[in-house]
Amino acid sequence: xxxxxxxxxxxxxxxxxxxxxxxxxxxxxxxxxxxxxxxxxxxxxxxxxxxxxxxxxxxxxxxxxxxxxxxxxxxxxxxxxxxxxxxxxxxxxxxxxxxxxxxxxxxxxxxxxxxxxxxxxxxxxxxxxxxxxxxxxxxxxxxxxxxxxxxxxxxxxxxxxxxxxxxxxxxxxxxxxxxxxxxxxxxxxxxxxxxxxxxxxxxxxxxxxxxxxxxxxxxxxxxxxxxxxxxxxxxxxxxxxxxxxxxxxxxxxxxxxxxxxxxxxxxxxxxxxxxxxxxxxxxxxxxxxxxxxxxxxxxxxxxxxxxxxxxxxxxxxxxxxxxxxxxxxxxxxxxxxxxxxxxxxxxxxxxxxxxxxxxxxxxxxxxxxxxxxxxxxxxxxxxxxxxxxxxxxxxxxxxxxxxxxxxxxxxxxxxxxxxxxxxxxxxxxxxxxxxxxxxxxxxxxxxxxxxxxx
Ligand code: SAM
Numbered sequence: 001x002x003x004x005x006x007x008x009x010x011x012x013x014x015x016x017x018x019x020x021x022x023x024x025x026x027x028x029x030x031x032x033x034x035x036x037x038x039x040x041x042x043x044x045x046x047x048x049x050x051x052x053x054x055x056x057x058x059x060x061x062x063x064x065x066x067x068x069x070x071x072x073x074x075x076x077x078x079x080x081x082x083x084x085x086x087x088x089x090x091x092x093x094x095x096x097x098x099x100x101x102x103x104x105x106x107x108x109x110x111x112x113x114x115x116x117x118x119x120x121x122x123x124x125x126x127x128x129x130x131x132x133x134x135x136x137x138x139x140x141x142x143x144x145x146x147x148x149x150x151x152x153x154x155x156x157x158x159x160x161x162x163x164x165x166x167x168x169x170x171x172x173x174x175x176x177x178x179x180x181x182x183x184x185x186x187x188x189x190x191x192x193x194x195x196x197x198x199x200x201x202x203x204x205x206x207x208x209x210x211x212x213x214x215x216x217x218x219x220x221x222x223x224x225x226x227x228x229x230x231x232x233x234x235x236x237x238x239x240x241x242x243x244x245x246x247x248x249x250x251x252x253x254x255x256x257x258x259x260x261x262x263x264x265x266x267x268x269x270x271x272x273x274x275x276x277x278x279x280x281x282x283x284x285x286x287x288x289x290x291x292x293x294x295x296x297x298x299x300x301x302x303x304x305x306x307x308x309x310x311x312x313x314x315x316x317x318x319x320x321x322x323x324x325x326x327x328x329x330x331x332x333x334x335x336x337x338x339x340x341x342x343x344x345x346x347x348x349x350x351x352x353x354x355x356x357x358x359x360x361x362x363x364x365x366x367x368x369x370x371x372x373x374x375x376x377x378x379x380x381x382x383x384x385x386x387x388x389x390x391x392x393x394x395x396x397x398x399x400x401x402x403x404x405x406x407x408x409x410x411x412x413x414x415x416x417x418x419x420x421x422x423x424x425x426x427x428x429x430x431x432x433x434x435x436x437x438x439x440x441x442x443x444x445x446x447x448x449x450x451x452x453x454x
Contacts, residue, residue, distance in 0.1 A: 020046045021055035025073055026063025029217050032168035033121050034061045040123040057091045062098035064183055067355040084113045091115045093126045097187040120188045121173055156209050165407045165434045167211040169202050172218030180294045183357035193228050203241055212434050213249040221252045222259040235267035242273040248436055253279035257297045257305050265312040276313050277421040281321035285340030286333035289326055299340055306344050317420035319348035325375030326354045327366035334378050349386045353379050387446045394444040401454045404439045406432035423448040
């Protein structure tokens, strides 16, 4: 009986009838990890299904950066109990930061419906499980494993191939900075840069499948290569990548104020393929809070860096991350953050209310003493300020003609981005997918702009 089951499954994999579904929570790094799992599964012969009930393999890619993300993942897992009850052969894989990099017995005990747990960025436990289960012939298994995991040969899921304009490539895994509030180093391990040849091969592979824009990812992306003697620095890697024919645009995130070099800024300024957009989290505008967060710079150093970026890269857009309600943050300290944002007038602020993450320095040693309503009040104050700032910045685009890379259709209009990463919508009957075209901006708002092909 079991033998028949195996043969039937192998046959279904061969004819591409076995399906997978991936649910992703969290940051771009998790999205990139999900793409890699999808790639590995496609190499094994599985095809994507948007319908969870049709899937033979269900991957939950989890995030724990904030409490709400963790709750969402648990909620999603709970909905899978009836699926597993009616079809016990369905493989449920939990991966990502909730699992972490160490053996996680408590999770195994708490969620027995999960068949495979995988650490962040590592599809191999799932692939091993499927290979062991479905294919007994060791030679076939070894070949499948090699192809499924071969770095630099990423295969986009069939439903995305030729349709995905923008792709992510993780270039630095993990993080060794250990900001007081951040769980990433505990879950994704120490900083590891990927070999440049592997990155270049992966970029070429994505471009050959229709991708026009690549975003390089790392928790502190500008530390690329610093952990491996002989690896190029980020500016040199960007330069090498820009030589790939067919690749139109390159972006990178996230930067840390202490690691941004002049060479990197000069590469962005002088290389037309590297987009003038810098994501550089500030987290707070108060020196004491920054010290408590273990960020390693002062508000004034951040201010001077923003001025330098603007001087060296004319027309650049700058995005930041801010956490409000960090332990001990007083009204006055929050006001310093507010004032710095009001002064610097950045293009985007990703705002978060502090949530203690188990095991981090702040969770262990600093009481979470800012009330939830107060965190919300500070969050909304920054949200309102930022909306005014962004409305004003966007208004400067009115009447300008800007090159837009079109990524797809949303609500019956073509959606694309400016080099500075602003969303622009255009109505057109033409197929604009993957094209970079000049667009005349006719309306601007805080979240997006409208335009016409010039
Ligand atoms: N590596 C980047 C850095 O150096 O800031 C960003 C990493 S993190 C995945 C993305 C953002 O989540 C952070 O910039 C921070 O604003 C927010 N974040 C991280 N831990 C948090 C926590 N415990 N509570 C609230 N927000 C948090």
